Amino acid sequence: GQNIDQPTEMTATEGAIVQINCTYQTSGFNGLFWYQQHAGEAPTFLSYNVLDGLEEKGRFSSFLSRSKGYSYLLLKELQMKDSASYLCAVRDFSDKIIFGKGTRLHILP
Amino acid sequence: DSGVTQTPKHLITATGQRVTLRCSPRSGDLSVYWYQQSLDQGLQFLIQYYNGEERAKGNILERFSAQQFPDLHSELNLSSLELGDSALYFCASSADPGAGEKLFFGSGTQLSVL
Numbered sequence: 001g002q003n004i005d006q007p008t009e010m011t012a013t014e015g016a017i018v019q020i021n022c023t024y025q026t027s028g029f030n031g032l033f034w035y036q037q038h039a040g041e042a043p044t045f046l047s048y049n050v051l052d053g054l055e056e057k058g059r060f061s062s063f064l065s066r067s068k069g070y071s072y073l074l075l076k077e078l079q080m081k082d083s084a085s086y087l088c089a090v091r092d093f094s095d096k097i098i099f100g101k102g103t104r105l106h107i108l109p
Numbered sequence: 110d111s112g113v114t115q116t117p118k119h120l121i122t123a124t125g126q127r128v129t130l131r132c133s134p135r136s137g138d139l140s141v142y143w144y145q146q147s148l149d150q151g152l153q154f155l156i157q158y159y160n161g162e163e164r165a166k167g168n169i170l171e172r173f174s175a176q177q178f179p180d181l182h183s184e185l186n187l188s189s190l191e192l193g194d195s196a197l198y199f200c201a202s203s204a205d206p207g208a209g210e211k212l213f214f215g216s217g218t219q220l221s222v223l
Contacts, residue, residue, distance in 0.1 A: 031209050042214035050209055096165040101151035
C-alpha cells in the first residue's frame with residue numbers, strides 16, 4: 001500500500017526558516033516531488049529528488065533519504081506569499097504519483 | 110499558465126446525473142493524470158493515461174471512467190453522481206513520467222452536486 005505522512009499545519013514567522021517533513025511507505029520508489037498549492041489554485045512544482053541528498057533552488061531546498069523513507073522541504077527567508085499548502089508526492093515504479101494530504105503553512109508578520 | 114487546459118471551470122448538477130470533464134495536456138505531453146481534491150482529503154489519485162493507454166489506476170469508483178483520445182486530450186466521466194462527489198477535479202500532464210518529468214496541473218474543475 002501507499003502511505004505518505006506530513007504534518008497538517010505549521011506556523012512560522014516572516015523572515016524565518018521552516019522545515020516541512022514527509023515520511024512515506026510506498027510499493028516501489030521512483031522519485032519524490034514537492035508542490036506548492038495556494039487555496040483554490042492548482043499545485044505548482046517546487047522540487048524533485050530521486051537520489052539521496054539535498055537539492056537547493058533559491059530559497060527552497062529539498063532533502064531525501066531513501067533508506068529512511070524521509071524527505072523534508074526547507075524554506076528560508078519566509079515571505080507572506082509563502083503562506084500555502086505544501087504537498088509531498090511519491091512516484092512508484094508504475095509511474096503512479098501519490099500525494100500526501102499536504103501541510104498548511106501559516107506565515108505571521 | 111501551465112499549458113494544461115481544463116473545461117469547464119465550474120459545474121453544478123444534481124444527484125444521479127452524469128457529467129464529463131475535459132482536459133487538454135501541454136503540447137507534446139503524452140501522459141495525463143486525474144486527481145480529485147476534497148476539502149480534507151488532499152489530492153486523491155484517480156487514473157493515469159500514457160499515449161492513449163491506461164497506465165495506472167487509483168481508488169477510482171466504478172461510477173467513474175476516463176479515456177485518452179488519439180489527439181491526447183482526456184475526458185473523465187462521472188455518473189450516478191452523489192453529494193460526496195462534490196470536489197475539485199484536477200488534470201495534470203507530464204512529458205515522460207519515467208524520466209522524472211514533473212506534473213503540470215490545469216486550473217481544475219469545481220464540481221458541485223446538489
